[in-house]
Amino acid sequence: MRALDFFAADGSRLSSRVLEGYAVEAWDIRADYLEKYAIPDATKRCGDSFKLATETTPRSYDAILIDAPAGCFSGHCEHFEALEAALPLLRDEGTIIFNVFTSPLLYLAWQPLHGGSTRNSLRRYVGGDLAQWNQARRRYYRRDNLLLHEYLDHYSALFQSKGYETLRRWTERRGWGIYLSTWRLRRIIS
Numbered sequence: 459m460r461a462l463d464f465f466a467a468d469g470s471r472l473s474s475r476v477l478e479g480y481a482v483e484a485w486d487i488r489a490d491y492l493e494k495y496a497i498p499d500a501t502k503r504c505g506d507s508f509k510l511a512t513e514t515t516p517r518s519y520d521a522i523l524i525d526a527p528a529g530c531f532s533g534h535c536e537h538f539e540a541l542e543a544a545l546p547l548l549r550d551e552g553t554i555i556f557n558v559f560t561s562p563l564l565y566l567a568w569q570p571l572h573g574g575s576t577r578n579s580l581r582r583y584v585g586g587d588l589a590q591w592n593q594a595r596r597r598y599y600r601r602d603n604l605l606l607h608e609y610l611d612h613y614s615a616l617f618q619s620k621g622y623e624t625l626r627r628w629t630e631r632r633g634w635g636i637y638l639s640t641w642r643l644r645r646i647i648s
């Protein structure tokens with residue numbers, strides 16, 4: 459079973475737990491992170507994952523993890539564009555895993571409390587990056603904050619519109635305002 463780690467870093471926070479048991483291909487733009495990648499025997503590719511996706515054979519992976527940076531980064535936001543880029547790489551039946559932020563504000567308040575990166579602290583975001591982040595969310599979700607059923611409805615409709623039926627879905631709370639969302643999908647329309 460093959461898995462793609464779309465934003466791999468060193469894999470220590472999430473990938474090593476979620477992708478255990480798969481033959482993993484790890485992509486990241488940072489070679490220094492990939493060097494320390496936590497899953498032994500993983501194949502590593504350093505580069506822009508959006509570009510690597512266009513160079514990869516469609517329907518190659520049984521599972522894809524999109525552990526995107528929080529907020530906006532180099533012209534992208536969360537997993538919004540990465541999901542579009544990665545979905546064609548999923549096999550006709552496969553699992554896609556990504557983070558859902560129900561409330562960026564709550565998430566940023568929680569980061570320093572649990573020893574998370576100060577890069578994502580509320581202090582740094584308020585006034586600038588948070589406004590930009592919420593603006594991107596309004597374009598994507600039509601709102602800043604989401605209730606759990608709203609997020610489930612959003613992605614059910616999205617996957618259906620792309621020709622998939624949802625076989626199973628799981629939601630795991632990672633912290634304040636952040637959930638890990640797992641979807642087992644089957645392609646019914648090519």
Ligand SMILES: C[S@@+](CC[C@H](N)C(=O)[O-])C[C@H]1O[C@@H](n2cnc3c(N)ncnc32)[C@H](O)[C@@H]1O
Pocket residue numbers: 464465466467468469470471472473474485486487488491505506507508525526527528531532
């Ligand atoms: C949240 S971290 C991933 C954490 C990792 N999954 C783990 O378990 O520790 C996000 C990663 O995305 C990478 N990244 C950001 N933009 C990228 C891009 N365009 N292409 C590839 N990697 C990118 C960053 O270098 C960072 O390592």
